[in-house]
Amino acid sequence: MSDNKLRGIFKDGLWENNVVFSQMLALCPTMAVTTSGTNGLGMGLATTAVLVVSNILVSMIRHTVSSQVRIPVFVVLIATLVTVVDMAMNAWLHDLYKVLGLFIALIVVNCAILGRAEAFAVKNGVVASAVDGLAMGLGFTGALTFIGLIREFLGSGTLFAQASNLLGPSFAFLEMKLPGYGGALLMILPPGGFAILGFLLAGKRVMEKRLEERAAAHAEPATA
Amino acid sequence: MNFASFREKIGYQPLLLGTFALLASGALAWASNATGEAIAAAEAKDLRDSLAEVLPKGFADNDFLNDKLEIERNGKPVTIYRARQGEAVKGAVFKVAERGYAADIQLLMAVDAEGRTLGVRVIKHAETPGLGDKIEVKKAPWILGFDGKSLGDPEPEKWGVKKDGGIFDQFAGATITPRAVVKAVKGGLDFYAMHRKEILGEKS
Numbered sequence: 001m002s003d004n005k006l007r008g009i010f011k012d013g014l015w016e017n018n019v020v021f022s023q024m025l026a027l028c029p030t031m032a033v034t035t036s037g038t039n040g041l042g043m044g045l046a047t048t049a050v051l052v053v054s055n056i057l058v059s060m061i062r063h064t065v066s067s068q069v070r071i072p073v074f075v076v077l078i079a080t081l082v083t084v085v086d087m088a089m090n091a092w093l094h095d096l097y098k099v100l101g102l103f104i105a106l107i108v109v110n111c112a113i114l115g116r117a118e119a120f121a122v123k124n125g126v127v128a129s130a131v132d133g134l135a136m137g138l139g140f141t142g143a144l145t146f147i148g149l150i151r152e153f154l155g156s157g158t159l160f161a162q163a164s165n166l167l168g169p170s171f172a173f174l175e176m177k178l179p180g181y182g183g184a185l186l187m188i189l190p191p192g193g194f195a196i197l198g199f200l201l202a203g204k205r206v207m208e209k210r211l212e213e214r215a216a217a218h219a220e221p222a223t224a
Numbered sequence: 225m226n227f228a229s230f231r232e233k234i235g236y237q238p239l240l241l242g243t244f245a246l247l248a249s250g251a252l253a254w255a256s257n258a259t260g261e262a263i264a265a266a267e268a269k270d271l272r273d274s275l276a277e278v279l280p281k282g283f284a285d286n287d288f289l290n291d292k293l294e295i296e297r298n299g300k301p302v303t304i305y306r307a308r309q310g311e312a313v314k315g316a317v318f319k320v321a322e323r324g325y326a327a328d329i330q331l332l333m334a335v336d337a338e339g340r341t342l343g344v345r346v347i348k349h350a351e352t353p354g355l356g357d358k359i360e361v362k363k364a365p366w367i368l369g370f371d372g373k374s375l376g377d378p379e380p381e382k383w384g385v386k387k388d389g390g391i392f393d394q395f396a397g398a399t400i401t402p403r404a405v406v407k408a409v410k411g412g413l414d415f416y417a418m419h420r421k422e423i424l425g426e427k428s
Binding site for chain 2: 032035064065066069072076077079084088090091094105162165185188189
């Protein structure tokens, strides 16, 4: 796989085709868990892991599965995968599971995973699919953490609260609190999530338009 | 007939679906088997840790994990761990559960011989992260508010969240969760009161 293609996949996942900000998939878990930066990060990382493995598996069986029944096959595959991950983490990474456990089951209903299986893994090789899963997952993680941080900051006046529960005590330095700010409850509730997401989506569009205009302005003298 | 054209045949689809269903159930059965023991062990360790957490330090001098008693509650056996000092039973620890927002919230509670709550901790729940999970002592001190409460203190009609006229705080955006916890603890105290003699080992 060429460097160019790799870079393209990463650019796609992280920005241009970002799961949340561009494809607008997985909005249900996005709204549900982005009440704090830590929650967003935890959900993002767990999803990334599942996304990479599911993309690899789907890519491996892409020649065996017929297009007529591919959807139920992928759904069963993803659901099985998530359940196995859930049980394995409960058994061997029990402390982490106690923190992340709430999020794991939610991954099954994340349509981004099926979306990537459909849009990418079923048409591409194993390595490219794994990279795509990683890039999309990281893009998702970034989006969730970002939305989570904004909502957390506005809603409770903290940043990365309880991050040490998720990442270990050495990450306690991330936790910040704005003194004397009670927080706007609305931001923690679903309406706040929709509002923040709306502003971010609009912001991304404006930014993309600006970049486009600038690129066009640069290109003009050359063509004239 | 080559594979590409066989793949489009009607007979191939159920075969494929069946195979995948079989593989998936096989994988799940294997995973459940492989992890069952480790999960049970991890949960037993959790139980040990939380038992030690709901009972104040030095409250008991016996090995209360092995001083068990089973009493039926609504047709299901409840295991009661008895904390003793010498021969006398000073307190009891048992699990209670109540339907929360998403699933049953499982709690462990310790009650002293007079029926006062010594401590309550959540063992397992599936409440909304960031909203309902404030019932975990790690995330908020709310659950400590039950310490020292008994059936008479506060009075029965005050055993509820503030929204329902009780004395316990609800959380912003999550009323169902704390309501369920309050109900569970109250139910646990009722259960204890009903079987007090049996638990304390007194002759009736």
